Amino acid sequence: MTPEFDLIQRYFTRPAKHAILGIGDDAALLRVPNGMALAVSVDTLVSGHHFEISSDARSIGYKSLAVNLSDMAAMGASPRWATLALTLPMVDPAWLAAFADGFFELADKVGVELIGGDTTSGPLAVSVQIMGEIMPDSALRRDQACPGDDIWVSGTLGDAAAALAIRQGRSGFDGPERQILEYRLDWPEPRLLLGTRLRGLAHAAIDISDGLLADLGHIARQSSVQALINLDALPCSPELCAVGDQQLIEECLLSGGDDYELCFSAAPDGRDDLKKLAESIHLKLTRIGKFQVGGGLKLMKKGKEVDLPRFLGFDHFG
Amino acid sequence: MTPEFDLIQRYFTRPAKHAILGIGDDAALLRVPNGMALAVSVDTLVSGHHFEISSDARSIGYKSLAVNLSDMAAMGASPRWATLALTLPMVDPAWLAAFADGFFELADKVGVELIGGDTTSGPLAVSVQIMGEIMPDSALRRDQACPGDDIWVSGTLGDAAAALAIRQGRSGFDGPERQILEYRLDWPEPRLLLGTRLRGLAHAAIDISDGLLADLGHIARQSSVQALINLDALPCSPELCAVGDQQLIEECLLSGGDDYELCFSAAPDGRDDLKKLAESIHLKLTRIGKFQVGGGLKLMKKGKEVDLPRFLGFDHFG
Numbered sequence: 132m133t134p135e136f137d138l139i140q141r142y143f144t145r146p147a148k149h150a151i152l153g154i155g156d157d158a159a160l161l162r163v164p165n166g167m168a169l170a171v172s173v174d175t176l177v178s179g180h181h182f183e184i185s186s187d188a189r190s191i192g193y194k195s196l197a198v199n200l201s202d203m204a205a206m207g208a209s210p211r212w213a214t215l216a217l218t219l220p221m222v223d224p225a226w227l228a229a230f231a232d233g234f235f236e237l238a239d240k241v242g243v244e245l246i247g248g249d250t251t252s253g254p255l256a257v258s259v260q261i262m263g264e265i266m267p268d269s270a271l272r273r274d275q276a277c278p279g280d281d282i283w284v285s286g287t288l289g290d291a292a293a294a295l296a297i298r299q300g301r302s303g304f305d306g307p308e309r310q311i312l313e314y315r316l317d318w319p320e321p322r323l324l325l326g327t328r329l330r331g332l333a334h335a336a337i338d339i340s341d342g343l344l345a346d347l348g349h350i351a352r353q354s355s356v357q358a359l360i361n362l363d364a365l366p367c368s369p370e371l372c373a374v375g376d377q378q379l380i381e382e383c384l385l386s387g388g389d390d391y392e393l394c395f396s397a398a399p400d401g402r403d404d405l406k407k408l409a410e411s412i413h414l415k416l417t418r419i420g421k422f423q424v425g426g427g428l429k430l431m432k433k434g435k436e437v438d439l440p441r442f443l444g445f446d447h448f449g
Numbered sequence: 450m451t452p453e454f455d456l457i458q459r460y461f462t463r464p465a466k467h468a469i470l471g472i473g474d475d476a477a478l479l480r481v482p483n484g485m486a487l488a489v490s491v492d493t494l495v496s497g498h499h500f501e502i503s504s505d506a507r508s509i510g511y512k513s514l515a516v517n518l519s520d521m522a523a524m525g526a527s528p529r530w531a532t533l534a535l536t537l538p539m540v541d542p543a544w545l546a547a548f549a550d551g552f553f554e555l556a557d558k559v560g561v562e563l564i565g566g567d568t569t570s571g572p573l574a575v576s577v578q579i580m581g582e583i584m585p586d587s588a589l590r591r592d593q594a595c596p597g598d599d600i601w602v603s604g605t606l607g608d609a610a611a612a613l614a615i616r617q618g619r620s621g622f623d624g625p626e627r628q629i630l631e632y633r634l635d636w637p638e639p640r641l642l643l644g645t646r647l648r649g650l651a652h653a654a655i656d657i658s659d660g661l662l663a664d665l666g667h668i669a670r671q672s673s674v675q676a677l678i679n680l681d682a683l684p685c686s687p688e689l690c691a692v693g694d695q696q697l698i699e700e701c702l703l704s705g706g707d708d709y710e711l712c713f714s715a716a717p718d719g720r721d722d723l724k725k726l727a728e729s730i731h732l733k734l735t736r737i738g739k740f741q742v743g744g745g746l747k748l749m750k751k752g753k754e755v756d757l758p759r760f761l762g763f764d765h766f767g
Binding site: 152155156157158160161162163164166168169170171172173174175176177178179180181202203205206208212214216218219246247248249251252253254256258260261262263265267270271272273274319337353418 | 481
């Protein structure tokens with residue numbers, strides 16, 4: 132076999148336990164349980180943009196799957212299968228082994244099977260498509276938020292963006308907290324359990340990948356409501372707070388991106404249930420604002436409206 | 450909205466007629482009919498490798514979908530949905546409009562809906578994932594060929610490879626037939642109708658993307674049989690024959706790649722049915738050899754065995 136075929140086989144082929152036919156044919160064959168909908172999402176990570184060419188291959192493998200699992204979480208779907216389209220400048224066995232380690236470490240943890248893919252030569256880029264299952268009426272969408280809904284976020288925001296700013300020299304912060312911030316950037320944890328538990332409880336949901344304002348903006352626009360955000364309520368980790376630079380912290384919280392937390396809306400009478408949910412799954416859930424009639428976003432700080440920052444979200448081409 | 454979001458919306462968003470939820474949310478939601486299996490395949494085209502950066506954008510859009518549809522044809526599946534992961538060096542409205550034209554021209558023709566994707570900035574590459582439906586027991590696979598089966602190919606082989614050789618200066622051919630050869634390279638026709646009609650008739654099938662020997666080799670290996678190929682029987686188009694250079698023609702027929710014809714096996718008692726099928730769908734089907742007990746590939750020319758060429762298939766990294 133030629134090196135290309137060998138690649139796919141050696142690093143990525145495993146028996147398909149939950150597929151009719153896995154890697155090895157022109158297509159994989161999957162069975163979706165009767166009555167369930169298939170949820171499908173794809174995300175690409177490009178070297179030099181989403182990660183550096185020198186980044187740890189294991190972390191790239193992990194993150195390429197994690198960002199996609201986060202989309203599943205945002206739908207409340209249970210992830211099942213993935214395909215991997217890998218473009219590589221050269222065949223580097225050590226790199227591939229590490230990449231596969233990171234990928235499968237996460238895949239095994241969440242029960243996802245790799246059932247197909249493509250390996251091509253070119254500048255390093257990784258495109259993963261994730262497929263999951265959900266009862267169609269239970270899916271969390273972006274267009275179902277209602278005026279009066281509370282807006283919530285999981286975990287804390289801004290850590291990943293702060294780590295990136297430090298790495299890129301936009302912040303000179305060098306305290307011990309840096310390690311934690313970088314961990315959040317390189318090894319994000321998709322909120323799959325939260326997503327499935329929000330079915331029937333949340334009205335709308337999105338995962339925060341481009342930044343709170345940008346992603347919340349999608350919900351507001353698609354649900355035709357206005358988002359009112361309380362800047363003082365945004366959950367900031369101790370590590371991010373330690374960075375000290377208030378302007379940078381604010382930018383990271385609002386627009387940093389790469390958080391992979393869930394932002395969702397629910398009726399106010401769901402507050403007790405959400406409190407219990409947070410305790411039961413050991414995940415902080417913070418109420419950061421509300422939706423109301425109108426459009427766009429409004430930001431409040433110490434009770435007064437403030438101007439929205441110019442940079443509203445991750446723009447690849449900006 | 451930022452340019453990136455605008456991109457996805459403007460060129461690629463259409464109402465999802467056959468999806469529960471289409472482009473615009475964290476994932477698309479699709480319903481697979483009860484009892485059917487979902488067939489899934491992904492192929493990436495990279496600039497500088499599968500096409501030149503100067504290639505016609507409409508042709509890239511068309512071909513990025515066509516090569517994936519060919520995988521569906523090789524399974525005998527009916528294609529339904531696609532996702533598009535596009536990596537672009539810059540936002541070029543004219544390029545995007547032409548790309549979308551080519552993509553949707555083919556998608557509309559075969560009834561495929563674009564239901565998701567990702568747009569990232571980086572060196573030009575296109576990754577399309579195709580999803581289709583098939584009754585699981587009807588799927589054409591690579592591992593079901595039997596000793597005694599005839600080996601068939603559809604259409605003719607080698608045109609695309611000859612066109613590439615001409616473009617890359619490996620052949621000086623400049624006759625009027627060049628246009629036809631280039632058309633076959635830039636606008637391959639996936640054999641979807643043939644694929645669905647081969648259900649229950651063919652034992653094994655593959656689409657010829659890397660080259661006849663390489664792709665047939667997959668069937669032989671996965672079915673644990675030996676492929677005996679009659680070089681004199683390989684279907685060569687008048688345009689390819691006009692190129693004149695016999696060695697190049699032979700290489701193109703056997704190893705050229707980019708044909709996107711189907712290579713399949715069937716019991717000898719299926720010959721009449723296949724003859725009728727060819728007439729009914731107006732597609733040439735040529736018997737080129739047979740499978741027998743053993744392993745690997747054997748090539749016959751004028752009744753004598755000949756050495757297999759060294760270059761057996763498309764190796765990205767070779």
